[in-house]
Amino acid sequence: MLFALPALAGLLMFVAIPFLLAIGLAFTNLRLGSPLPLEFVGLTQFLRLFADDAFARALLNNLLFTLVVVPVQTLLALALALLLNQPLKGRALFRTLFFMPVVFPLALVSVVWILIYAPGPNGMLNSFLQLITLGEWQPRDFLHDPWLALPAIMLTSIWQGAGFQMVILLAGLQSIPEELYEAARIDGAGRWQRFWYITLPQLRNTLVFVMLVTTILAFRLFEQVQIMTRGGPRHATTTIMYEAVQAAFSRQQVARGAAITVIFFLLVLLVTLLQRRIAREERL
Amino acid sequence: MASVTYKQISKRFADGTTALADFNLQVNDGELMVLVGPSGCGKSTALRLLAGLESVSNGELLINDAVINDLTPQQRNIAMVFQNYALYPHMSVRRNLAFPLRMLKLPPEEIARRIAWAAELLQLTELLERMPKQLSGGQRQRVAMGRAIVREPRVFLMDEPLSNLDAKLRVRIRTEISALQRHLKITTLYVTHDQVEAMTLGQRVAVMNSGRLQQVAVPQLLYERPANIFVAGFIGSPGMNVFASRLQKQASALAFEFAGQWLEVPRNQRFNPEMLAPYVDQPVYVGLRPEAFEPTGSSEAQVELTLTAVEALGHEQLLYFDLSQVSAPNMIVRLQGSSAFTIGDKIPLALHTTELYLFDKMGKAIYTRAEKEKR
Ligand SMILES: Nc1ncnc2c1ncn2[C@@H]1O[C@H](COP(=O)(O)OP(=O)(O)OP(=O)(O)O)[C@@H](O)[C@H]1O
Ligand SMILES: [Mg+2]
Numbered sequence: 001m002l003f004a005l006p007a008l009a010g011l012l013m014f015v016a017i018p019f020l021l022a023i024g025l026a027f028t029n030l031r032l033g034s035p036l037p038l039e040f041v042g043l044t045q046f047l048r049l050f051a052d053d054a055f056a057r058a059l060l061n062n063l064l065f066t067l068v069v070v071p072v073q074t075l076l077a078l079a080l081a082l083l084l085n086q087p088l089k090g091r092a093l094f095r096t097l098f099f100m101p102v103v104f105p106l107a108l109v110s111v112v113w114i115l116i117y118a119p120g121p122n123g124m125l126n127s128f129l130q131l132i133t134l135g136e137w138q139p140r141d142f143l144h145d146p147w148l149a150l151p152a153i154m155l156t157s158i159w160q161g162a163g164f165q166m167v168i169l170l171a172g173l174q175s176i177p178e179e180l181y182e183a184a185r186i187d188g189a190g191r192w193q194r195f196w197y198i199t200l201p202q203l204r205n206t207l208v209f210v211m212l213v214t215t216i217l218a219f220r221l222f223e224q225v226q227i228m229t230r231g232g233p234r235h236a237t238t239t240i241m242y243e244a245v246q247a248a249f250s251r252q253q254v255a256r257g258a259a260i261t262v263i264f265f266l267l268v269l270l271v272t273l274l275q276r277r278i279a280r281e282e283r284l
Numbered sequence: 285m286a287s288v289t290y291k292q293i294s295k296r297f298a299d300g301t302t303a304l305a306d307f308n309l310q311v312n313d314g315e316l317m318v319l320v321g322p323s324g325c326g327k328s329t330a331l332r333l334l335a336g337l338e339s340v341s342n343g344e345l346l347i348n349d350a351v352i353n354d355l356t357p358q359q360r361n362i363a364m365v366f367q368n369y370a371l372y373p374h375m376s377v378r379r380n381l382a383f384p385l386r387m388l389k390l391p392p393e394e395i396a397r398r399i400a401w402a403a404e405l406l407q408l409t410e411l412l413e414r415m416p417k418q419l420s421g422g423q424r425q426r427v428a429m430g431r432a433i434v435r436e437p438r439v440f441l442m443d444e445p446l447s448n449l450d451a452k453l454r455v456r457i458r459t460e461i462s463a464l465q466r467h468l469k470i471t472t473l474y475v476t477h478d479q480v481e482a483m484t485l486g487q488r489v490a491v492m493n494s495g496r497l498q499q500v501a502v503p504q505l506l507y508e509r510p511a512n513i514f515v516a517g518f519i520g521s522p523g524m525n526v527f528a529s530r531l532q533k534q535a536s537a538l539a540f541e542f543a544g545q546w547l548e549v550p551r552n553q554r555f556n557p558e559m560l561a562p563y564v565d566q567p568v569y570v571g572l573r574p575e576a577f578e579p580t581g582s583s584e585a586q587v588e589l590t591l592t593a594v595e596a597l598g599h600e601q602l603l604y605f606d607l608s609q610v611s612a613p614n615m616i617v618r619l620q621g622s623s624a625f626t627i628g629d630k631i632p633l634a635l636h637t638t639e640l641y642l643f644d645k646m647g648k649a650i651y652t653r654a655e656k657e658k659r
Contacts, residue, residue, distance in 0.1 A: 182337050183370040185357040187431070188387035197383070201374040 019265075025258035032252035045259035055260070057235040058243045065154060065239070066218040073158045074211055077165035082199075084166070085173045095170070099163040106160065110227035113156040117142040117228075143229050146236045153224050153237055161217065165210045172206030173199070205279050212275040216268055240264050286347050286438040286471050287313045288334065293343035295329055295495075303329040305495045307343070314469040316462070318486030320476055322518070326495040327475040331441045334473065335364050347438060358387075363432035364441040368448065369424045371416040377427050378412040384435040402430040405464070422453050429461070433468065440465075440472040446481065458485055479519055483507070491515050509554075509655055513647040516571050517611065522602065522618070524641065526610045529570040531563050531642075540570050540640070543587045543607055550638045559652035563644065569610060571641035574602070574618035578634045579625075585632030589615070591625055598622070605631070 029041045049055045084095055101109065116124045119141035129137040142152045176199065184194045200207075222241035225231055231238035231246070240260060248257025288311040295304040303326040311317045319327045332338045334345060336357035344351050352360055363384070371380050381402060385395040403409045406426045416424060425445060432440060445461075446454045462485055465472050476482055482489045483503040491498040491506065491514070498518075499511040510516035510524070517523040529541045531549070538557040539546040549557050582588075592614060593604040600620055607615040617633070625631065642650040 177370070179366055179368060179370040180372060182335075182357075183364070183366060183372070184383075185337065186335055186362065186364050187384035188358045188435075189383075190358060193387065198372070204374075 022258045022261050025255050026262045028255045030255040030258075032254060034252075041255075045255050046263075049256070049259055049263070054235045054238055055240075055243055058238045058240050061150060061237060062219055062221065062239050064150065065157075065221055066215055068151075069154050069157055069161075069218050070211055070214045072154075073162050073214055074165060074207065076158065077162045077169055077210070078207075080162065080166045081169035081173055082195075084170060095167075098166055101160045102163040102167075104160070106223040107227060109156065109160050110224050113152075113159075113224075114143065114228055117152055119144070144233050146233050149229050149233060149237045153221075153228060156224055156228070157218075157221070161214065165214065168210050169203065169206060172203050176202045208275055208279045212271065215271050215275075219264065219267055219271070240267075285313055287311060287349075288439055288471060288473070289344075289346040289349075290330070290334075291344040291346060293330075293333065293345065294341050295326070295333060295338065296341045303495055304333070307495070307497055309490055309497060309500065311471055311473060313471055316465045316472045316474060316485065316487045318474045318476060318482040318489045319492060320479055320482035320486075320489055320518075321492035321498075323477055324494075325492045327477070327492060328443050329495075330492075331364070331443050331473060331475055334439070335362050335441055336360050360439075361435070361437050362439045362441060363435060363437035365425075365428045365432050365443065365445045367444045369416075369428040369445075371424060371427055371431070373416050375415075376412065377408060377414050377416070377419070377430075380416065380427055381408075381412075381430050381434050384431060388435060398434045402434045405433075406430045421449050422457065425449065425457060429464070433464075433470070437470065440470045442472065442474045444476055445474075446476075447478075454481075461485065480521060483519070491518060493518075505655070509649070509651060510571075510641070511649055513569060513571070513610065513643050513649075516641060516643075516649070520573060522574055522616050524571045524573050525612075525615045526569050526571045526643070527607070527615075528610060529568055531560060531566065531568055533564050538564070540568070540642070542570060542572075542635070543589065545587055547586060547635065547637055549642075550640060552638050553653055554651050555640075555642070556652045560642070560650070563642070563650065567645050568650070569643035569645075569647065571643060572635065573639055574616045576636045576639035577617040578636070579619070579623075579631050580634040582632045584634050586635050588630045588632050591627050591629055591631050593627060594625055596622055603631070605633075 026045055027040055027042060029036060029039050029044070080098055084091055084098070118124065119126070119139065121127060121130065121139045123139065123142075125142065126137065126139040130139070140148060142148045180198050180202070181194055184198050189197060220241055221239045222245065225237050225239055225242045226245070229237040231242050241264070244257045244260035244264065247253040247260060288309075290307050290309040293304055293307040294302065296302050307326075307330065309317075309330075319330060321327055329338065333340055336352075336355060336359075340353050345353055347360070372383065375383065378399060381399045382395050385398060390398075399412070400409075403412055406429055408423075408426055408430055411419060411423060411427075416427065419427065425448075428445065442461075446457055449457065458481060461474075474485060476485075483506070486503055488500060489503055489506055490500045493514050499506060499515045501509075501511075506515060506519050510519060513526050517526060527542065532539050532541070532546065534546065534548075536548075538549040538560055540549055541547075549555060549560065551557055590606040591603060592606050595602040595604075600618055601622055603617040603619065603625065604614040605617065609615060644650055
């Protein structure tokens with residue numbers, strides 16, 4: 001107990017206190033530089049948030065982002081992991097290549113993708129699409145198009161995140177005993193059946209974990225938005241985190257920012273509990 | 285109903301290891317054949333080739349005279365019990381048993397019927413809803429057996445299925461496997477490194493060493509007429525003592541050298557000494573089983589040897605003597621009961637030379653009389 005004290009103190013100072021402070025602030029009217037006195041205003045901040053179109057759009061965007069990115073990225077990572085789990089030449093090289101985006105800072109990745117999405121026929125993606133459609137493609141300004149901006153950010157995020165999931169799934173795949181596959185082959189299972197009846201159930205907890213982490217990261221979506229679109233055009237790519245940072249740091253509405261953070265926390269908590277429910281059933 | 289043939293099979297792994305060389309073996313329909321040999325001799329490889337888990341480098345594998353080299357495991361209809369059972373950990377016992385049947389796309393009623401049959405036969409009925417983790421070692425073993433028999437395979441393979449069980453349970457399940465196999469009459473290849481298991485279970489036993497087949501015979505014949513020094517030393521507990529020796533013609537008879545003495549070669553069901561002429565004055569090996577010695581009074585003793593160690597097993601004793609063999613540092617003598625000996629003493633021993641075996645300089649056994657017709 002005694003030896004845990006420093007750790008507990010650290011936890012209290014750097015996690016619990018700021019967090020409780022945030023909860024406390026969410027029920028006030030604190031705004032930096034405001035002449036109004038600090039007051040307890042109850043649920044006012046929350047009520048205002050739910051009446052706000054930008055915040056509603058942020059919630060919707062996060063939801064869309066999660067619904068698309070989590071399954072697509074997980075499937076992509078699973079496919080890559082399955083591919084790289086085969087005994088093929090240059091496997092180590094491919095693993096490194098696919099993992100590389102993970103180690104690049106998100107800011108750098110975002111800047112690179114701004115170049116890729118550059119408007120006009122000289123933009124990388126535009127000229128590529130023109131090439132493969134034999135000139136049919138009309139160049140777009142992806143990051144300023146209300147319909148394409150969010151998908152563009154999704155694509156960047158998937159490209160950046162899949163490698164990390166792949167590495168975890170690969171470790172999961174490699175921990176499945178070879179003997180199970182041999183038994184299944186002898187029992188008459190073909191390739192697809194082995195995947196369905198051995199690989200997937202054996203990988204289940206790893207998959208749930210990977211999806212949980214990706215979901216939380218999806219809710220935290222911020223850097224790409226900040227750098228690539230600044231939430232625009234017209235809130236088309238705004239997110240919960242982006243709204244929180246905007247409120248607290250651009251508009252000095254600390255209380256509003258705190259309220260958003262509390263909502264964010266509750267959402268993440270909900271996802272985590274859900275994941276634990278799913279993973280606990282049929283634990284091996 | 286199936287017979288199995290290994291026809292000049294060899295197996296080289298990618299790293300150059302030769303696990304099987306020129307391996308020929310015929311398993312008859314409904315027979316329980318045991319493959320036995322020391323660790324690394326290629327027993328598992330022989331099974332895995334037949335199951336289709338490894339590919340054959342050379343030679344032909346046949347089931348009922350049809351070559352199966354190129355069939356996938358799914359197409360061979362062979363069942364296998366693995367050493368660690370390889371039960372599907374995420375499936376209940378029932379689903380484990382159902383798995384091979386579902387792969388065959390059998391109708392649900394048929395699946396249920398066969399599971400009920402196998403569960404009844406192996407006393408698994410109470411355990412059907414459990415997960416493998418919730419079973420004891422012996423129960424898991426039975427589930428693995430069940431999963432193998434439900435599909436009524438052509439051939440049944442077992443790779444050391446009892447090695448993870450304690451000694452008592454091993455003996456019990458051994459008897460059960462034997463009974464089950466006789467009941468189902470499925471052609472079975474059973475791998476073990478335990479020669480006692482091989483001798484008690486096998487209808488015939490194939491002894492292997494470093495990827496080569498040494499001898500295939502009924503258990504009794506392996507013991508009575510080992511084909512070479514390896515089989516002689518491997519079968520029996522402990523195996524035969526084998527010494528480098530010579531044969532010499534003496535006044536009345538042929539004699540062999542043992543521990544500095546010249547002893548007479550007997551005339552018995554194995555030897556007709558007149559026919560040993562080609563080996564006279566040649567280096568040979570002599571073999572004497574641990575049962576062929578007896579401590580006696582010094583007047584009848586043929587040799588006196590120094591005792592170096594004693595292992596008491598209760599009903600019998602193993603005495604280690606200071607006389608080096610071809611491939612072991614000590615000669616071993618087995619005695620019934622227990623008597624007190626002092627380590628370091630010179631013990632006078634009588635030999636039952638009627639139990640003598642001879643091997644030529646290549647290690648091949650020499651018999652100058654044909655074996656008696658059995659059965
Ligand atoms: N995949 C492989 N690659 C290379 N060498 C292998 C492979 N599998 C087995 N071997 C080698 O082949 C030889 C025979 O192996 P095998 O597993 O058949 O032995 P075994 O008789 O079953 O031994 P044990 O009683 O220890 O199970 C050994 O020398 C082993 O090292
Ligand atoms: Mg083996």
